[in-house]
Amino acid sequence: MENVSIDQSIDARGSACPGPLMELIRAVKSSKVGTVIEVLSSERGSINDVPSWLDKVGQMLIGIEEVTSHWRIVVKKVK
Amino acid sequence: MAKKIVIVGGGTGGTIVANLLARNLRSQISGGKIVIDMITDKPYHIYQPGLLYVVFDRMQPEDIVRNQRGLVDPLVNVLIDSVLNIDRDNKKITTETGHNFNYDYLVIATGSRTVPELIPGLAEGAHTFYTLDEAKKLRDSLARFEGGKVVISVGVPHKCPVAPLEMTFMLYDYFRQKGILNKTEIYYTYPINRVHALEPVSNWAVQEFERKSIKYETFFNMERVDPDKKVVYSMEDTQVDYDLLIAIPPHKGSQVIETSGIGKDGWVPTDKVNLNNDKYEDVFVVGDTTNIPISKAGSTAHFESEVIAEIITSRISTGFSLRQYNGKVLCFIESGFDAASYIWFDYNTPPKPTAPSKMLHWMKLTYNQLYWSTVKGSL
Known part of the structure; x- marks a missing residue:
């Protein structure tokens, strides 16, 4: 994922409410097709919640990586 | 030359910041060393959580509306006008009726709107x-x-x-x-x-x-x-x-944030602990307006307002400030007509809802009245 160019970054670390997935949904809705969005989350649940939602709405998960005390989830809006 | 503080927006955050600054800087304002201007597009102020009670006929519309000027310290100049442009590089605000304001410190409190x-x-x-x-x-x-x-x-x-x-x-x-x-x-x-x-x-x-x-x-x-x-x-x-x-x-956030090129969808990029906008250390952002990924709620605006007022006050008196925002939010949750729960949390503390009780519901009803003291900076 190091070579992926990020268009928008959401630092949702420490964000209890509305939380990383809600922030991602907001970003996906307001972005153009082709936008690559990175979400930084300190919630372990995000590594399951985000892929589940992407699967339901047909958007692309580029990858997930654990970085020290948080997770970096990279997503592409494809439709 | 007097230092100028301009507050754009007269909702919960803007009003509390204005009143706390007026209290902290009273002698300098009276002595002509500091001027505080508030620009807001509405002559009235709504206690927004009260709308839920209006729906169920448990508060009347007049219970949740006050005259904006009556809520703001007389030492603050209030202009009812719409802001057309915020020029952060030249530290200049332009309004719809052609007023121009220069500032040393700016507080953006333009809130959110449904779309x-x-x-x-x-x-x-x-x-x-x-x-x-x-x-x-x-x-x-x-x-x-x-x-x-x-x-x-x-x-x-x-x-x-x-x-x-x-x-x-x-x-x-x-x-x-x-x-x-x-x-x-x-x-x-x-x-x-x-x-x-x-x-x-x-x-x-x-x-x-x-x-x-x-x-x-x-x-x-x-x-x-x-x-x-x-x-x-x-x-x-x-x-x-x-x-x-x-x-x-x-x-979305306010249109003026987008037209001024400050932030996408009207949300202002904001440092989550210092509450300033990007590289602009003299531009502060409060309440729903920020892009900080935390609750857009009155209590968030309240706690952020206290921090911003203290940062500006210290910066004026000493040139620096130690104050930071820790992400504190506190919300009552009505669980019906006669019981409520509540939660609080910050960047490091997860929320733990308490069991609903009549006592918490009564506290919420009490707060519905105390809000007017909060927004005046008294609580």
């Missing part, structure tokens, strides 16, 4: 409760409602994350008291895979839903509404029919 037009059919097909007119319209519809399927559908992003749950629980009590619960179905939809963003709140709410036979669907993001067929369609390819739709529309 139902982002979802086709929503404005025509749904009730909301985010303005006084909308709340009264919903109140009138509920008075005529004699049973059927009521859908509460939540959009992204939205302010006051607990309001949809409060609305749902209060609807339940209203239908029960009216004696039409047996011919009414309450159906709640939420954008993510639980019924509230906060897992502990969601776990509590699901138990309440099940106890009250309130149905719910998760991973439901409104895509369009057909007002003729009375159906809501989701991005996730599901659909829900309704007799009465109560929607929490998506929100």
Whole structure:
């Protein structure tokens, strides 16, 4: 994922409410097709919640990586 | 030359910052060394959580509205006008009526607004409760409602994350008291895979839903509404029919933030602890206006306001400030007409909802009155 160019970054670390997935949904809705969005989350649940939602709405998960005390989830809006 | 502080916006955050600064800097303002100007586009101020009570005829519209000038310290100049442009590089504000303001410190408190037009059919097909007119319209519809399927559908992003749950629980009590619960179905939809963003709140709410036979669907993001067929369609390819739709529309920030090139969708990029905008150390952002990923709620604006007022005061007197915002938020959650829970959390502390009680409900009702002291900077 190091070579992926990020268009928008959401630092949702420490964000209890509305939380990383809600922030991602907001970003996906307001972005153009082709936008690559990175979400930084300190919630372990995000590594399951985000892929589940992407699967339901047909958007692309580029990858997930654990970085020290948080997770970096990279997503592409494809439709 | 007097130092100039300009506050754009007269909602909860803008008003508290103005009043705290007036209190902290009283002698310098009186001595002509500091000038504080507030520019707000509304001559009145609404206690927004009160709209929920207006819907159920438990507060009257006049209970939740005050004259803006009457809430602001007389040492603050208040101009009722719309801001057309914010020029951060030249430290200049331009208003619709042609006024220009230069500033040494700027506080952006332009808030958020609902944008139902982002979802086709929503404005025509749904009730909301985010303005006084909308709340009264919903109140009138509920008075005529004699049973059927009521859908509460939540959009992204939205302010006051607990309001949809409060609305749902209060609807339940209203239908029960009216004696039409047996011919009414309450159906709640939420954008993510639980019924509230906060897992502990969601776990509590699901138990309440099940106890009250309130149905719910998760991973439901409104895509369009057909007002003729009375159906809501989701991005996730599901659909829900309704007799009465109560929607929490998506929100955006103020248009002036976009037209001034400050932030996408009207949200201002904000440092989560110092509360300033990007590289602009003299531009502060408060309340719903920030892009900080925390609750857009009155209590957030309140706690941020205290920090911003202290930072500006210290910067003026000593040239620096040690004060930072720790992400503190505190919300009451009405769980019906006679009980409430509450939560607080910050960047390092997760929320733990307390068991609903009458005492907390009474505290919430008391706060509905105390708000006017809060916004004056007295609490």
